[in-house]
């Protein structure tokens with residue numbers, strides 16, 4: 001793993017932007033995208049730039065189950081608001097959390113990923129070490145699947161909803177096997193509440209108890225962290 005330490009989230013956004021720019025210049029066609037607060041500074045740098053994604057494909061990591069795509073906490077809404085409305089891609093895929101047949105939709109999503117190999121995947125990390133919505137205990141061989149969210153993730157994400165009860169209990173997530181197929185992976189983490197997860201990801205044993213630790217097995221991972229998120233590293 002290549003570790004880039006930055007002073008803060010703003011600097012992290014600029015560093016993340018450079019990775020996207022370089023990938024695009026090197027011919028990347030498919031970008032794996034993430035939601036959450038972490039990639040926002042990178043997306044802001046991208047939208048303010050003249051980078052052109054109009055011939056590129058995007059594939060998002062995850063989406064809640066049973067949340068309308070126009071709900072302001074749906075990941076469809078998030079991506080449109082923070083990136084696609086300002087920086088359109090030729091085509092953008094997100095899991096359909098409102099599909100009547102979730103098994104069929106996860107299978108179809110796997111095929112989309114197979115047909116559009118991801119050149120650069122951006123990831124945030126959950127406080128419990130989850131990536132996408134792959135919670136601790138998820139098999140490293142999993143493809144796109146339906147996830148029961150853990151209490152800690154529901155709690156962490158409840159800050160964005162009117163109440164804890166409004167947070168969906170399930171999500172569809174790209175699987176760890178698919179994430180690992182990306183040619184390059186960029187992980188960003190900012191703030192003290194990510195410090196333990198960052199330490200476990202980089203220095204801990206590779207274990208399904210810490211999904212992000214599997215990234216130690218990938219040969220092209222860049223980690224951008226601020227001082228607070230790096231504070232527990234040896």
Ligand SMILES: N[C@@H]1[C@@H](O)[C@H](O)[C@@H](COP(=O)(O)O)O[C@@H]1O
Nearest residue numbers: 035036037038124125126132133
């Ligand atoms: N599914 C998302 C993840 O993709 C994200 O990385 C994580 C951290 O979110 P944040 O960046 O807001 O800290 O939370 C959510 O559960």
